[in-house]
Amino acid sequence: SFELLEKFRDPDLCRKILDKMESELDRELRFMEVCGTHTVAIFQSGLRSLLPEKIVHLSGPGCPVCVTHESEVNAFLDLAGRGNVILATFGDLMRVPGDKGRNLKKAVADGARVKVVYSPFDTLKLAKENPGDLVVFIGVGFETTAPTIAATMKMARDQGIANLRILCFHKTVPTALDALLADEAINIDGFILPGHVSAIIGVKPYEFIAENYAKSAVVTGFEPLDILQSLNQMIEWRNQGEAHVANNYTRIVGENGNPKALEIMYEVFEPTDALWRGLGLIPGSGLEIRAEWESFDAKKEFGIEIKDGPSLPGCKCGDILKGIKQPDQCPLFGKACTPANPVGPCMVSTEGSCAAYYKYKLD
Numbered sequence: 038s039f040e041l042l043e044k045f046r047d048p049d050l051c052r053k054i055l056d057k058m059e060s061e062l063d064r065e066l067r068f069m070e071v072c073g074t075h076t077v078a079i080f081q082s083g084l085r086s087l088l089p090e091k092i093v094h095l096s097g098p099g100c101p102v103c104v105t106h107e108s109e110v111n112a113f114l115d116l117a118g119r120g121n122v123i124l125a126t127f128g129d130l131m132r133v134p135g136d137k138g139r140n141l142k143k144a145v146a147d148g149a150r151v152k153v154v155y156s157p158f159d160t161l162k163l164a165k166e167n168p169g170d171l172v173v174f175i176g177v178g179f180e181t182t183a184p185t186i187a188a189t190m191k192m193a194r195d196q197g198i199a200n201l202r203i204l205c206f207h208k209t210v211p212t213a214l215d216a217l218l219a220d221e222a223i224n225i226d227g228f229i230l231p232g233h234v235s236a237i238i239g240v241k242p243y244e245f246i247a248e249n250y251a252k253s254a255v256v257t258g259f260e261p262l263d264i265l266q267s268l269n270q271m272i273e274w275r276n277q278g279e280a281h282v283a284n285n286y287t288r289i290v291g292e293n294g295n296p297k298a299l300e301i302m303y304e305v306f307e308p309t310d311a312l313w314r315g316l317g318l319i320p321g322s323g324l325e326i327r328a329e330w331e332s333f334d335a336k337k338e339f340g341i342e343i344k345d346g347p348s349l350p351g352c353k354c355g356d357i358l359k360g361i362k363q364p365d366q367c368p369l370f371g372k373a374c375t376p377a378n379p380v381g382p383c384m385v386s387t388e389g390s391c392a393a394y395y396k397y398k399l400d
Protein backbone atom coordinates (compact mmCIF):
# COMPACT_ATOMS: atom_id res chain seq x y z
CA SER A 38 0.00 0.00 0.00
CA PHE A 39 0.98 3.64 -0.33
CA GLU A 40 1.49 3.93 3.43
CA LEU A 41 3.81 0.97 3.45
CA LEU A 42 5.83 2.38 0.58
CA GLU A 43 6.15 5.71 2.38
CA LYS A 44 7.82 3.82 5.23
CA PHE A 45 10.49 2.64 2.81
CA ARG A 46 11.21 6.21 1.81
CA ASP A 47 11.36 7.78 5.31
CA PRO A 48 13.98 10.56 4.90
CA ASP A 49 15.01 10.62 8.60
CA LEU A 50 15.68 6.93 8.66
CA CYS A 51 17.54 7.18 5.34
CA ARG A 52 19.73 9.96 6.79
CA LYS A 53 20.51 7.89 9.89
CA ILE A 54 21.62 4.91 7.83
CA LEU A 55 23.66 7.14 5.52
CA ASP A 56 25.47 8.71 8.51
CA LYS A 57 26.14 5.31 10.01
CA MET A 58 27.56 4.04 6.73
CA GLU A 59 29.74 7.11 6.39
CA SER A 60 31.23 6.58 9.86
CA GLU A 61 31.88 2.89 9.29
CA LEU A 62 33.63 3.10 5.95
CA ASP A 63 37.40 3.06 6.20
CA ARG A 64 38.14 2.42 2.57
CA GLU A 65 36.47 2.49 -0.82
CA LEU A 66 33.97 -0.33 -1.30
CA ARG A 67 32.62 -1.38 -4.67
CA PHE A 68 29.05 -2.63 -4.79
CA MET A 69 27.38 -3.89 -7.91
CA GLU A 70 23.65 -3.62 -8.38
CA VAL A 71 23.02 -6.52 -10.69
CA CYS A 72 19.74 -5.33 -12.08
CA GLY A 73 18.98 -2.31 -14.27
CA THR A 74 15.87 -1.48 -12.25
CA HIS A 75 18.12 -0.87 -9.24
CA THR A 76 20.38 1.38 -11.30
CA VAL A 77 17.38 3.48 -12.23
CA ALA A 78 16.02 3.43 -8.64
CA ILE A 79 19.35 4.63 -7.23
CA PHE A 80 19.33 7.62 -9.58
CA GLN A 81 15.62 8.35 -9.42
CA SER A 82 15.50 8.44 -5.62
CA GLY A 83 18.52 10.75 -5.44
CA LEU A 84 20.53 8.11 -3.54
CA ARG A 85 23.32 8.31 -6.06
CA SER A 86 24.34 11.78 -4.84
CA LEU A 87 23.70 11.01 -1.15
CA LEU A 88 25.76 7.85 -0.82
CA PRO A 89 29.14 8.23 0.91
CA GLU A 90 31.95 8.95 -1.54
CA LYS A 91 33.72 5.78 -0.48
CA ILE A 92 30.91 3.73 -1.99
CA VAL A 93 31.43 3.05 -5.66
CA HIS A 94 28.31 1.69 -7.21
CA LEU A 95 28.64 -0.38 -10.33
CA SER A 96 25.91 -1.44 -12.69
CA GLY A 97 26.00 -5.12 -13.45
CA PRO A 98 24.92 -7.52 -16.16
CA GLY A 99 21.21 -7.47 -15.26
CA CYS A 100 19.82 -5.45 -18.14
CA PRO A 101 18.43 -8.10 -20.52
CA VAL A 102 18.83 -6.06 -23.68
CA CYS A 103 22.37 -4.99 -22.74
CA VAL A 104 23.74 -8.49 -22.23
CA THR A 105 22.24 -9.84 -25.44
CA HIS A 106 25.36 -10.67 -27.41
CA GLU A 107 26.24 -8.85 -30.63
CA SER A 108 25.94 -12.08 -32.62
CA GLU A 109 22.48 -12.72 -31.12
CA VAL A 110 21.40 -9.25 -32.23
CA ASN A 111 22.75 -9.94 -35.72
CA ALA A 112 20.95 -13.30 -35.75
CA PHE A 113 17.52 -11.76 -35.19
CA LEU A 114 18.29 -8.92 -37.61
CA ASP A 115 19.11 -11.56 -40.23
CA LEU A 116 15.70 -13.16 -39.66
CA ALA A 117 13.87 -9.86 -40.11
CA GLY A 118 12.72 -9.55 -43.67
CA ARG A 119 12.61 -13.26 -44.45
CA GLY A 120 9.53 -13.83 -46.58
CA ASN A 121 7.43 -15.94 -44.23
CA VAL A 122 8.68 -14.59 -40.90
CA ILE A 123 6.89 -12.24 -38.52
CA LEU A 124 9.25 -11.32 -35.71
CA ALA A 125 7.63 -10.65 -32.35
CA THR A 126 9.64 -8.79 -29.71
CA PHE A 127 9.55 -6.60 -26.65
CA GLY A 128 9.84 -2.93 -27.64
CA ASP A 129 13.29 -2.49 -26.09
CA LEU A 130 14.95 -4.52 -28.82
CA MET A 131 13.70 -2.35 -31.69
CA ARG A 132 16.59 0.09 -31.54
CA VAL A 133 19.39 -2.20 -30.39
CA PRO A 134 22.17 -1.85 -32.94
CA GLY A 135 23.71 -4.76 -34.78
CA ASP A 136 26.60 -4.56 -37.18
CA LYS A 137 26.69 -1.81 -39.84
CA GLY A 138 24.19 0.28 -37.87
CA ARG A 139 21.35 -2.15 -38.54
CA ASN A 140 18.41 -2.35 -36.14
CA LEU A 141 14.85 -3.68 -36.18
CA LYS A 142 13.35 -0.23 -36.68
CA LYS A 143 15.30 0.19 -39.88
CA ALA A 144 14.39 -3.35 -40.90
CA VAL A 145 10.71 -2.41 -40.58
CA ALA A 146 11.31 0.64 -42.78
CA ASP A 147 12.79 -1.78 -45.32
CA GLY A 148 9.66 -3.92 -45.23
CA ALA A 149 10.35 -6.49 -42.49
CA ARG A 150 7.34 -7.59 -40.48
CA VAL A 151 8.12 -6.99 -36.80
CA LYS A 152 5.47 -6.81 -34.13
CA VAL A 153 6.08 -5.32 -30.68
CA VAL A 154 4.30 -7.37 -28.01
CA TYR A 155 3.81 -6.61 -24.35
CA SER A 156 3.57 -10.22 -23.25
CA PRO A 157 4.77 -13.46 -24.88
CA PHE A 158 1.13 -14.62 -24.68
CA ASP A 159 0.29 -12.04 -27.40
CA THR A 160 2.24 -14.21 -29.83
CA LEU A 161 -0.47 -16.90 -29.64
CA LYS A 162 -3.03 -14.59 -31.23
CA LEU A 163 -0.48 -13.35 -33.75
CA ALA A 164 0.30 -16.92 -34.81
CA LYS A 165 -3.40 -17.79 -35.11
CA GLU A 166 -4.09 -14.73 -37.23
CA ASN A 167 -1.21 -15.52 -39.60
CA PRO A 168 -1.42 -19.26 -40.27
CA GLY A 169 0.65 -19.04 -43.45
CA ASP A 170 3.61 -17.38 -41.66
CA LEU A 171 6.05 -18.30 -38.93
CA VAL A 172 5.81 -16.07 -35.88
CA VAL A 173 9.26 -15.94 -34.26
CA PHE A 174 9.44 -14.50 -30.76
CA ILE A 175 12.83 -13.13 -29.71
CA GLY A 176 13.30 -14.53 -26.22
CA VAL A 177 15.80 -12.41 -24.33
CA GLY A 178 15.98 -11.84 -20.61
CA PHE A 179 16.49 -13.78 -17.43
CA GLU A 180 14.62 -16.11 -15.09
CA THR A 181 11.92 -13.43 -14.84
CA THR A 182 10.73 -13.84 -18.43
CA ALA A 183 11.68 -17.43 -19.24
CA PRO A 184 8.80 -19.06 -17.27
CA THR A 185 6.21 -16.93 -19.10
CA ILE A 186 7.67 -17.98 -22.43
CA ALA A 187 7.63 -21.61 -21.33
CA ALA A 188 3.95 -21.19 -20.38
CA THR A 189 3.25 -19.64 -23.80
CA MET A 190 4.84 -22.63 -25.54
CA LYS A 191 2.72 -25.02 -23.49
CA MET A 192 -0.44 -23.11 -24.40
CA ALA A 193 0.54 -23.12 -28.07
CA ARG A 194 0.98 -26.90 -27.94
CA ASP A 195 -2.36 -27.33 -26.16
CA GLN A 196 -4.10 -25.15 -28.74
CA GLY A 197 -2.45 -26.90 -31.69
CA ILE A 198 -0.63 -23.75 -32.83
CA ALA A 199 2.15 -25.02 -35.10
CA ASN A 200 3.59 -21.78 -36.51
CA LEU A 201 5.13 -20.25 -33.36
CA ARG A 202 8.90 -20.36 -32.90
CA ILE A 203 11.07 -19.05 -30.08
CA LEU A 204 14.53 -17.64 -30.69
CA CYS A 205 15.84 -18.54 -27.29
CA PHE A 206 18.58 -16.26 -25.94
CA HIS A 207 17.63 -16.51 -22.28
CA LYS A 208 20.28 -16.22 -19.64
CA THR A 209 20.51 -17.01 -15.97
CA VAL A 210 21.80 -14.50 -13.43
CA PRO A 211 23.75 -16.51 -10.79
CA THR A 212 26.08 -18.07 -13.39
CA ALA A 213 27.02 -14.61 -14.65
CA LEU A 214 27.84 -13.43 -11.13
CA ASP A 215 30.02 -16.50 -10.69
CA ALA A 216 31.90 -15.57 -13.89
CA LEU A 217 32.40 -12.00 -12.68
CA LEU A 218 33.73 -13.12 -9.31
CA ALA A 219 36.06 -15.65 -10.90
CA ASP A 220 37.63 -12.90 -13.05
CA GLU A 221 40.57 -11.48 -11.11
CA ALA A 222 40.53 -8.26 -13.12
CA ILE A 223 37.15 -7.42 -11.65
CA ASN A 224 36.92 -5.96 -8.21
CA ILE A 225 33.54 -6.22 -6.47
CA ASP A 226 32.98 -6.12 -2.70
CA GLY A 227 29.32 -7.08 -2.70
CA PHE A 228 26.11 -7.38 -4.70
CA ILE A 229 22.70 -5.80 -4.48
CA LEU A 230 20.83 -8.80 -5.87
CA PRO A 231 17.86 -8.39 -8.21
CA GLY A 232 14.33 -8.36 -6.79
CA HIS A 233 12.42 -9.75 -9.76
CA VAL A 234 14.78 -12.56 -10.75
CA SER A 235 15.07 -13.62 -7.11
CA ALA A 236 11.28 -13.76 -6.79
CA ILE A 237 11.54 -16.68 -9.25
CA ILE A 238 14.79 -18.41 -8.19
CA GLY A 239 14.85 -17.61 -4.46
CA VAL A 240 18.01 -17.06 -2.45
CA LYS A 241 19.86 -20.40 -2.45
CA PRO A 242 21.33 -20.13 -5.97
CA TYR A 243 23.44 -17.19 -4.74
CA GLU A 244 24.95 -18.90 -1.71
CA PHE A 245 28.18 -19.65 -3.58
CA ILE A 246 28.98 -15.92 -3.45
CA ALA A 247 29.70 -16.10 0.28
CA GLU A 248 30.85 -19.73 0.32
CA ASN A 249 33.27 -19.68 -2.62
CA TYR A 250 34.29 -16.03 -2.81
CA ALA A 251 33.76 -14.67 0.73
CA LYS A 252 31.70 -11.77 -0.62
CA SER A 253 28.28 -10.64 0.55
CA ALA A 254 25.13 -10.26 -1.47
CA VAL A 255 21.64 -9.16 -0.49
CA VAL A 256 18.36 -9.61 -2.36
CA THR A 257 16.95 -6.11 -2.31
CA GLY A 258 13.75 -4.20 -3.09
CA PHE A 259 13.64 -0.96 -5.03
CA GLU A 260 12.84 1.65 -2.39
CA PRO A 261 15.59 3.88 -0.95
CA LEU A 262 15.49 2.20 2.47
CA ASP A 263 15.68 -1.26 0.91
CA ILE A 264 18.86 -0.28 -0.90
CA LEU A 265 20.41 1.57 2.06
CA GLN A 266 19.71 -1.25 4.50
CA SER A 267 21.32 -3.77 2.18
CA LEU A 268 24.43 -1.66 1.66
CA ASN A 269 24.67 -0.94 5.38
CA GLN A 270 24.34 -4.63 6.17
CA MET A 271 27.11 -5.54 3.77
CA ILE A 272 29.41 -2.88 5.24
CA GLU A 273 28.74 -4.23 8.75
CA TRP A 274 29.52 -7.79 7.71
CA ARG A 275 32.69 -6.70 6.02
CA ASN A 276 33.84 -4.82 9.12
CA GLN A 277 33.17 -7.94 11.17
CA GLY A 278 35.18 -10.02 8.69
CA GLU A 279 32.08 -11.93 7.60
CA ALA A 280 30.35 -12.61 4.31
CA HIS A 281 26.72 -13.65 3.91
CA VAL A 282 23.96 -14.01 1.36
CA ALA A 283 20.66 -12.70 2.67
CA ASN A 284 17.16 -11.72 1.67
CA ASN A 285 16.13 -8.15 2.49
CA TYR A 286 13.08 -8.24 0.23
CA THR A 287 11.00 -10.81 2.07
CA ARG A 288 7.79 -8.94 1.26
CA ILE A 289 8.17 -10.21 -2.33
CA VAL A 290 10.91 -12.86 -2.42
CA GLY A 291 10.45 -16.23 -0.73
CA GLU A 292 13.49 -18.28 0.28
CA ASN A 293 12.73 -20.84 -2.44
CA GLY A 294 11.45 -18.37 -5.02
CA ASN A 295 8.53 -19.52 -7.11
CA PRO A 296 8.80 -23.32 -7.47
CA LYS A 297 5.90 -23.50 -9.94
CA ALA A 298 7.52 -20.99 -12.30
CA LEU A 299 10.84 -22.84 -12.01
CA GLU A 300 9.18 -26.15 -12.74
CA ILE A 301 7.56 -24.95 -15.94
CA MET A 302 10.78 -23.17 -16.97
CA TYR A 303 12.86 -26.34 -16.62
CA GLU A 304 10.17 -28.49 -18.20
CA VAL A 305 10.70 -26.59 -21.45
CA PHE A 306 14.27 -25.28 -21.18
CA GLU A 307 17.58 -26.73 -20.07
CA PRO A 308 20.89 -25.05 -19.20
CA THR A 309 23.36 -24.43 -21.99
CA ASP A 310 26.50 -22.37 -22.56
CA ALA A 311 25.74 -18.80 -23.58
CA LEU A 312 27.56 -15.81 -24.96
CA TRP A 313 27.08 -12.55 -23.05
CA ARG A 314 27.96 -9.14 -24.33
CA GLY A 315 31.17 -8.13 -22.62
CA LEU A 316 31.41 -11.26 -20.50
CA GLY A 317 31.90 -13.71 -23.38
CA LEU A 318 31.08 -17.39 -23.16
CA ILE A 319 29.85 -18.50 -19.74
CA PRO A 320 29.30 -22.25 -19.33
CA GLY A 321 25.79 -23.22 -18.28
CA SER A 322 24.57 -19.61 -18.22
CA GLY A 323 21.91 -19.83 -20.90
CA LEU A 324 18.66 -21.68 -21.45
CA GLU A 325 17.91 -23.70 -24.55
CA ILE A 326 14.77 -25.44 -25.68
CA ARG A 327 14.67 -29.13 -24.71
CA ALA A 328 14.55 -31.78 -27.44
CA GLU A 329 10.88 -32.57 -26.65
CA TRP A 330 10.02 -28.98 -27.55
CA GLU A 331 12.30 -28.56 -30.54
CA SER A 332 9.44 -27.91 -32.96
CA PHE A 333 9.37 -24.45 -31.34
CA ASP A 334 13.09 -23.86 -31.71
CA ALA A 335 13.88 -21.05 -34.14
CA LYS A 336 17.62 -21.77 -33.91
CA LYS A 337 17.02 -25.29 -35.21
CA GLU A 338 14.48 -24.17 -37.81
CA PHE A 339 16.82 -21.59 -39.33
CA GLY A 340 20.16 -23.27 -38.53
CA ILE A 341 21.28 -20.33 -36.37
CA GLU A 342 24.63 -20.70 -34.63
CA ILE A 343 25.80 -18.07 -32.19
CA LYS A 344 29.53 -17.42 -32.40
CA ASP A 345 31.70 -14.79 -30.82
CA GLY A 346 32.46 -11.93 -33.17
CA PRO A 347 33.64 -8.34 -33.16
CA SER A 348 31.95 -5.94 -30.72
CA LEU A 349 30.48 -2.59 -31.66
CA PRO A 350 33.35 -0.23 -32.48
CA GLY A 351 34.02 2.24 -29.68
CA CYS A 352 31.24 0.99 -27.38
CA LYS A 353 32.31 0.14 -23.83
CA CYS A 354 29.07 -1.62 -22.79
CA GLY A 355 31.02 -4.81 -22.15
CA ASP A 356 33.32 -3.15 -19.60
CA ILE A 357 30.36 -1.38 -17.99
CA LEU A 358 28.44 -4.64 -17.56
CA LYS A 359 31.50 -6.11 -15.85
CA GLY A 360 31.86 -3.16 -13.48
CA ILE A 361 35.25 -2.21 -14.94
CA LYS A 362 34.10 1.12 -16.35
CA GLN A 363 31.38 3.64 -15.54
CA PRO A 364 29.26 4.95 -18.45
CA ASP A 365 30.79 8.44 -18.36
CA GLN A 366 34.21 6.85 -18.87
CA CYS A 367 33.14 5.84 -22.37
CA PRO A 368 34.50 8.42 -24.83
CA LEU A 369 31.27 8.30 -26.83
CA PHE A 370 28.99 8.91 -23.82
CA GLY A 371 26.78 11.97 -24.35
CA LYS A 372 28.64 12.82 -27.55
CA ALA A 373 28.29 10.33 -30.38
CA CYS A 374 26.07 8.19 -28.15
CA THR A 375 22.84 9.55 -26.68
CA PRO A 376 19.39 8.00 -26.07
CA ALA A 377 18.18 9.62 -29.31
CA ASN A 378 21.14 8.14 -31.22
CA PRO A 379 22.38 5.15 -29.25
CA VAL A 380 25.60 3.49 -30.33
CA GLY A 381 25.30 0.58 -27.89
CA PRO A 382 22.52 -1.28 -26.08
CA CYS A 383 23.39 0.22 -22.68
CA MET A 384 22.11 3.54 -24.07
CA VAL A 385 19.03 1.99 -25.71
CA SER A 386 17.31 0.18 -22.89
CA THR A 387 15.59 2.23 -20.21
CA GLU A 388 17.30 -0.16 -17.78
CA GLY A 389 20.69 0.33 -19.38
CA SER A 390 23.23 2.08 -17.21
CA CYS A 391 24.36 4.51 -19.92
CA ALA A 392 20.74 5.61 -20.44
CA ALA A 393 20.27 6.04 -16.66
CA TYR A 394 23.49 8.04 -16.31
CA TYR A 395 22.51 10.21 -19.25
CA LYS A 396 19.00 10.86 -18.01
CA TYR A 397 19.85 11.63 -14.41
CA LYS A 398 23.34 13.10 -14.61
CA LEU A 399 22.98 15.40 -17.56
CA ASP A 400 19.53 16.77 -16.71
Ligand code: SF4
Nearest residue numbers: 353354367374381391
Ligand atom coordinates in the same frame (compact mmCIF):
# COMPACT_ATOMS: atom_id res chain seq x y z
FE1 SF4 B 1 28.21 1.99 -25.52
FE2 SF4 B 1 27.07 4.39 -25.75
FE3 SF4 B 1 27.38 3.35 -23.37
FE4 SF4 B 1 29.50 4.20 -24.72
S1 SF4 B 1 27.85 5.46 -23.93
S2 SF4 B 1 29.30 2.28 -23.59
S3 SF4 B 1 28.89 3.70 -26.81
S4 SF4 B 1 26.11 2.52 -25.02
